[in-house]
Amino acid sequence: MKALMMAALMAATLPAMACAEGAEMGLAGLLSAGNKQDLPPITLSAGAPLAAAPWVLKSGTYYEFEIEADGSQELALVGPEFFRAIWIDEIVIEGLEIRPLGLDSVEFDEAGTMEIGFIAVKPGRFTLHVPGSTGDSQKLEITIE
CATH class of the missing domain: 1.20.5 (Single alpha-helices involved in coiled-coils or other helix-helix interfaces)
Structure with a gap:
């Protein structure tokens, strides 16, 4: 009783x-403007570094970033462990909004921009990288605290 x-x-x-x-x-709540931060863009270009510096994210914070491809080469960005550590709110490509259940990678066959909005969820260390590349500039180190 x-x-x-x-x-x-x-x-x-x-x-x-x-x-x-x-x-x-x-x-x-988590999607409020007061909980949102913009991240520097990721650049997909033949031989260019993906980002200027590693990202350090805080679990529970909403982030947005752009992936900008210049079309110099067909390039992908892979990071299944990172994409499983976040909740993706939406992906916007040329005004089209996509709300996926999950993601392993993205690929650009030509020049374009993609915006991804997400909430960092699972703490840990992750990478996004160009598949088949070995250079440090072709990967982005991400830490979720």
């Missing part, structure tokens, strides 16, 4: 606690 009463008390107070927590984050 005590357990049932305790459960009822907790159920009655949880909505109030959730509202208080939601008020701190904003109306959209």
